[in-house]
Amino acid sequence: MKKAFWLAGATVFALTQTALAGDTIKIGFVSTFSGPTAVIGNDMRNSFELALDHLGRKMGGKPVEVIYEDDGQKPDVGKQKTEKLIQSDKVDFIAGYIWSNVLLASLKTAVDSKTFLISANAGPSQLAGELCSPYVFSTSWQNDQTPQAVGTYMNQKGVKSVFLIGPNYAAGKDMLAGVKSTFKGQVVGEEYTVWPSQLDFSAELTKAKNSKAESIFVFYPGAAGVQFLNQYAQAGLKQQIPLYTAFTIDELSLPLQKENAIGVPGAQQWVNDLPNAENKKFVEDYRKKYTGLRPTFYGAQSYDAANLINSAVVAVKGDTSKKDEMKAAMEKADFKSVRGPFKYGKNHIPIQNFYLQDVVKDADGQLSLKTVATIVKDDQDRFHDKCPMK
């Protein structure tokens, strides 16, 4: 009798649990919230939360619950957190992912369980090519695209030779390969540094200087970008060898880089001053809600990720079991992106514009990033042919 009572109790409990799960849209968000790059994760969370505020914290009429998990910038931890979100929290969507190596480690878990994964930053070449999946979408770019745009810009400037420096992990290799694929001049040297522990670049800077290259290209996201620019300026190279960058100067690193960042160009698919209504609202409300902070491209991509998820949930009126319909809805990219309208390639990577950005003093006398020109229009990543999806 007692046993039967417990059994009944357990069944009722289980039923209410599933019923509850069906009533909310559950989203897992994996990013870095501890350690030196936690500021990036915070910016992504801030922007995701702002997007939910703008959506009235509901999608398709159902309340939204977000579970944030910290990957500590480590692939093994990211994979564990992804498994936890999918297997025990049973999330409908999983989003975030700053680091390409963390995303690659976590990818299989999401794809095998047919949980939609929205990468709000990482864009390893494998994801665009052979590892593309119907369940994976990107609101950022494929890693090579941004440095490809930088390479194109360097051609426009007539740069004849370059020395490449980047971190030794998935994204670092993509970035340097990206520049090489478009840059028409000579690549005189290529150095990879230990990631993320190596913070002193004296040996690499010395080599770059002695290589007699006409320019240097680097990719150093987060605090490493601050350190690189410091050391580049201290070595007196700023007057000698112009620097070109991808993902090295952003609104988080700029307050620390200060004058060192002036005159160092970079490329980006989103800049805070892009003149569309959604972007104005995003940037203004972000600065209002989080006083003293400014959104970065990481944040913009996370804001877009929330809106992409919303477009899928609205299309199925909150019934997240209709996965094929949600996939079809997301493939249309039918939401107001803060970068302006874009289309998805068949590998679910955006086909989009890339802009030249520069550092200027804005109206408040603070350093900020500004769009200078459009380098490429409707750029599609160079791996989409390798993606078997139709």
Place this chain on the structure above:
Amino acid sequence: MLVLVEQSLNGLQFGLLLFLLAAGLTLVFGIMDFVNLAHGSLYMMGAYFAATFVAWTGSFVLGILLALGATLLLGIALEFIALRHLYGRDHLDQVLATFGLILFFNDAVRLIWGPAGLSLPLPAWLTVPVQIVPGVFYPAYRLSIIVVALAVAALLYIVVMRTRIGMLIRAGASNREMIGALGINIKLLFTLVFGLGAALAGLAGLMQAPILTVQIGMGENILILAFVIIVIGGIGSIRGAFMAAIFVGMIDTLGRAFLPDLLRMVLSSSAASTAAPALSSMLIYLLMAIVLVVRPEGLFPAAKR
């Protein structure tokens, strides 16, 4: 050839910086027989103090001097409040307690200064490259690190080997009961040694700050290198720490500088550029393993107890 000179300077500078950190660690470990994992936190605090005081006073030199004093006081306070109760305990207790201190300091910094980190800008006179031999320009700031660290090393040697207080420190290391019985205040002596160790760590941190960013957890990676150095050099030996630090700095930098090119002779270019950073970061641990096998007591062991 000139490249070799410049890369050697890079290695020397890195090695000397590591020496400052390792010297404090080896003093505390070797003389007081105390394992201090929180040494890296003192390095971090030195950097944070420097960034704060330089911004307050507007003067680089004054700010740095204040930061040095503040780290010294912090070290003394830390010893007085927490660590002196752990001297009699075994090493595992000390590791646990000082690991707790790492977490404490990281969160204290997050509360006081926020998670974003700080920057410590250099005054203009230190940002220019200096011509050391014709054709070789070297950043003035890195050069000044070399000078300061060499001066500190010499001073440390004189204090420990040639002064009365140094004699007491060495005596306290070999037999603390005996020196206590002779009427020397051994507690005060240890407090001073710990404070000195803290100030050295703080000095390393604040000198590294303008090159890197000042951020939470900055002392943790580099602390591992400091431990490697005191193992290679011989625990408790300042001379050993000095030699081993320069070894490690040189091997690390020259490995990074020349290994990729050497590997490219035997491997394909892309394989070489991937393997080289991994291999060069392994070299120092390889050195440590060899030293442990050949001379388990370190290259320059301190005098036998």
